[in-house]
Amino acid sequence: MEKKALLISGNESCVEGALYAGIQFFAGYPITPSSEIPEGLSRKLPKYGGVMIQMEDEIAAMAAVIGASLTGKKSMTATSGPGFSLKQENLGFASFNEIPCVVVDVMRGGPSTGAPTGPSQGDVMQARWGTHGDHPIVALAPNSIPEIFTETVRAFNISEKYRVPVILLLDEIIAHMRERMVFPEKGELEVIERTGPTVPPDQYKPFDVSNSPLPLVPPMAAYGTGYRFHVTGLNHRIDGFPTNNGEIIEKELHRIMEKIDLYKKDMFRTEAYMLDDAEVGIVAYGSSARAAKYAVNELRKQGIKAGMLRYVTIWPFEENAVEKLAQKVKFIVVPELNMGQLIFEVERAAKGRTKVHGVNRVNIEIIHPHDIMEKVKELSHGI
Amino acid sequence: MSKNTEIRLSGEGGQGLILAGVILASAALLEGKNAAQSQYYGPESRGGISKSEVVISDGEIIYPEVADPDLVLVLSDVATAPYTKDIRRDDTLVLFDSDTVKKFPDLKHGRVYKLPFTMTAHDKLGKPFIANIIALGTIVGLTDVVSKESIEKAVLARVPRGTEELNKTALLEGFELATTIKK
Numbered sequence: 001m002e003k004k005a006l007l008i009s010g011n012e013s014c015v016e017g018a019l020y021a022g023i024q025f026f027a028g029y030p031i032t033p034s035s036e037i038p039e040g041l042s043r044k045l046p047k048y049g050g051v052m053i054q055m056e057d058e059i060a061a062m063a064a065v066i067g068a069s070l071t072g073k074k075s076m077t078a079t080s081g082p083g084f085s086l087k088q089e090n091l092g093f094a095s096f097n098e099i100p101c102v103v104v105d106v107m108r109g110g111p112s113t114g115a116p117t118g119p120s121q122g123d124v125m126q127a128r129w130g131t132h133g134d135h136p137i138v139a140l141a142p143n144s145i146p147e148i149f150t151e152t153v154r155a156f157n158i159s160e161k162y163r164v165p166v167i168l169l170l171d172e173i174i175a176h177m178r179e180r181m182v183f184p185e186k187g188e189l190e191v192i193e194r195t196g197p198t199v200p201p202d203q204y205k206p207f208d209v210s211n212s213p214l215p216l217v218p219p220m221a222a223y224g225t226g227y228r229f230h231v232t233g234l235n236h237r238i239d240g241f242p243t244n245n246g247e248i249i250e251k252e253l254h255r256i257m258e259k260i261d262l263y264k265k266d267m268f269r270t271e272a273y274m275l276d277d278a279e280v281g282i283v284a285y286g287s288s289a290r291a292a293k294y295a296v297n298e299l300r301k302q303g304i305k306a307g308m309l310r311y312v313t314i315w316p317f318e319e320n321a322v323e324k325l326a327q328k329v330k331f332i333v334v335p336e337l338n339m340g341q342l343i344f345e346v347e348r349a350a351k352g353r354t355k356v357h358g359v360n361r362v363n364i365e366i367i368h369p370h371d372i373m374e375k376v377k378e379l380s381h382g383i
Numbered sequence: 384m385s386k387n388t389e390i391r392l393s394g395e396g397g398q399g400l401i402l403a404g405v406i407l408a409s410a411a412l413l414e415g416k417n418a419a420q421s422q423y424y425g426p427e428s429r430g431g432i433s434k435s436e437v438v439i440s441d442g443e444i445i446y447p448e449v450a451d452p453d454l455v456l457v458l459s460d461v462a463t464a465p466y467t468k469d470i471r472r473d474d475t476l477v478l479f480d481s482d483t484v485k486k487f488p489d490l491k492h493g494r495v496y497k498l499p500f501t502m503t504a505h506d507k508l509g510k511p512f513i514a515n516i517i518a519l520g521t522i523v524g525l526t527d528v529v530s531k532e533s534i535e536k537a538v539l540a541r542v543p544r545g546t547e548e549l550n551k552t553a554l555l556e557g558f559e560l561a562t563t564i565k566k
Contacts, residue, residue: 007409007418032426116426177421177447178405180412287447294446369450 003182010175013145014078014104014168015040016183017152021191024050024073027064029057029083032116033172034106037078058083062090062103069099070231072194072222074156078104082113084123084130091165092131097231098163098207098218098256100194102155105167106175107337109364118364119172121286121337127167128315134253136260138267139167139315141285145179150189151312154269157192162263163217169314171337173287173366197221204229207238207252216259260316269312270321274300278307280376281329281354283322283346285311288335288367295372304380314342322349331379335359335367387440388528389449392518393466394458394483397429399515402541404435407519410529410537411439419447432461439528454526455493456518458483458500467493476525480514496564503556513553516542520557531558 008016014037018026026045028038038054045052051068055061061077068075079087084105094101109115110122123130127139138158142151148170155166197204197219198211206229207218218238221227230240235249243249260267271289274296275281284292289310299306309325311318322345326332331354334343340358347356359375361367390407392400401422408418419438425431436449449469454476457463463484467477470493479487481497498521500514516538523534535554542550 005412005415007405007412007420117424173421173447177419178408179419179444179447180417290446294450297445366448369446 005180005182007178008145008181009036009178010145010148010170011036011106012040013148013181014152014170014175015044017149018076018102018156019044019048020149020184020186020189021153021156022074022193023048023076023156025065025068025075026050026052026077027055027061027068027075028077028079029055029061031058031080031083033108033175034078034080034083034104036175037104037106058086059090062087062094065101065103066090066094066099069094069101070223072225074100074160076102076104076156078106080106080108080116081110081120081123084126088126088131092133092135093233094165095131095135095137096133096233096256098220099165099231100159100163100220101165102152102159103165103167104170106170106172108172109362115364117172119287119337119366120362120364121171121288121341122362123169124314124336124338124341127169134257136164136256137167137315138164138260138313139169140269140312141169141314142312143174143286143289143310145174145177145181147312148174149181149183153189153191157190158267160194161192161214161217162259162267163194163220164260167315169286171286195219197227201227205239206231207236207240209238209255216255216262264316264318267313267316268318270318271308271310271312273308273310275307275309275325278305278325278328279330280304280306280380281325281332282306282308282372282376283311283325283332283334283342284308285314285342286337288337291367291369292335292372294369295376298369298373299376304376306376311342317345317349319345319349322346323351323353326350326353329354332356333359333372333375333379335372337361337367387438387444388526389451389453390437390439390522390526390528391434391449391452391455391466392436392458392515393434393456393462394480395429395461396424396427396431396433398433398458399512400433400435400458403515403519404437406537406541407437407522407529407534408439409540410533411437413533413536414529416441416529417444419444421448432465434462434466454478454522456522458514458518460485463488478518478521480518483514498560498564500557500560503560504553507556508549508553510549513549516550516553517557517560520554521561522557524558524561525564
């Protein structure tokens with residue numbers, strides 16, 4: 001029997017993806033353009049035996065998510081720019097203590113309160129560096145309603161498997177847009193559960209990786225199961241208690257960063273479109289990538305061999321893909337709904353092998369394929 | 384690559400444009416087609432500029448918004464300037480509401496028609512707010528982007544219970560308006 005196609009929005013797709021991944025706890029504070037996520041989960045999550053709480057603000061919501069995750073529950077929150085700013089301190093706590101959680105940020109026009117209903121991709125750098133200090137983080141940026149579903153599932157999987165907060169970076173366009181969606185069946189997509197302790201409670205140390213099934217990833221005990229352990233925002237030893245020992249501080253910081261480096265290939269996801277014979281490279285992500293793909297097709301009709309490299313995983317950033325592209329194209333164009341953020345990573349990875357140009361908009365309109373086509377044509381004339 | 388049909392419904396908040404877009408996209412799905420529906424609206428619940436865009440295709444929809452409009456509906460003066468500026472073809476249909484739009488622009492491209500969506504809603508159905516469904520009927524009648532049966536099914540699935548007959552009549556009025564200009 002053919003499965004039924006539904007017309008649903010990106011935020012609704014995120015709700016369904018979270019339920020598929022086995023979300024058990026959601027805490028949030030409503031904010032446009034993300035509010036349909038708590039709205040949907042408030043109706044559905046209790047039916048799945050989970051808990052949804054509207055907290056007094058975004059700071060408390062992030063704290064609640066951390067608490068729930070420490071009890072072994074798959075946890076998520078959803079917000080937008082101003083709320084994402086408020087979550088940063090606790091997000092740093094989660095990152096440092098390797099607490100799995102998914103933070104959805106539906107980007108809207110900024111800075112500050114900005115344009116609540118206007119689209120933006122202005123939080124790319126905030127997703128990476130919003131909280132202070134060197135810290136591990138993962139960010140995923142899908143570009144369609146079906147991909148929001150699969151990337152939500154993947155966000156939970158990466159978070160639970162590697163003990164790292166994962167940011168799901170949506171933008172207002174794909175969050176509010178409706179598209180055709182056919183839900184995957186149970187078992188069609190992999191769903192990963194976190195690894196529990198391998199030692200009895202009296203021997204358990206929360207950041208000990210000496211017996212980890214996955215190197216550098218400490219097994220995680222759940223509060224309320226007989227395991228007691230300390231978590232703190234201070235630099236800590238492998239037993240969780242604070243330390244001022246520089247050697248231990250450095251070793252632990254290196255471990256949590258090297259953990260991402262060790263498993264980044266499992267986290268990377270990019271799409272190559274018409275790159276084999278490309279002479280012009282377009283590097284894009286999120287809703288701007290849809291304009292980019294359209295522009296590639298139109299440019300090829302006009303005799304310009306363009307191709308697109310799309311980043312689904314933004315952080316960690318897969319440098320090799322840009323490096324390879326930079327060696328063969330005449331120039332690279334990076335369309336972004338901000339004043340230029342991911343372009344810095346692209347330039348860094350291109351290492352001066354080719355010129356990198358931005359196509360940017362901050363007038364709360366979506367990037368139009370013609371914006372990209374005009375830029376490419378203008379640059380092509382100069383060659 | 385199959386040609387997409389790109390439709391833009393524009394006006395102001397409260398005119399039911401987003402609902403109309405969702406209904407049109409749902410009707411396309413009922414026929415096994417692909418559809419993407421997007422929107423813009425301001426923070427105001429009524430009166431601010433608003434639009435809803437629907438792209439319908441037999442194949443993949445790459446760019447989800449209107450890149451090259453086949454039809455633009457304008458129900459309010461505030462929408463005229465921003466949402467008619469990218470009309471580049473002479474066969475693009477541009478439908479203005481003859482009552483709620485006061486100033487008609489001099490467009491370089493497009494086939495322009497002024498139609499009494501709101502007046503029909505007001506005078507014949509006694510409900511000015513149902514102009515959106517009348518306009519949907521006209522759009523389907525003019526473009527055949529979906530069948531009349533599919534749009535009726537999609538309308539009835541999305542409107543409040545008890546208003547089915549009213550909405551069916553509104554659609555019929557819309558089909559009728561389309562025949563007045565169809566060649």
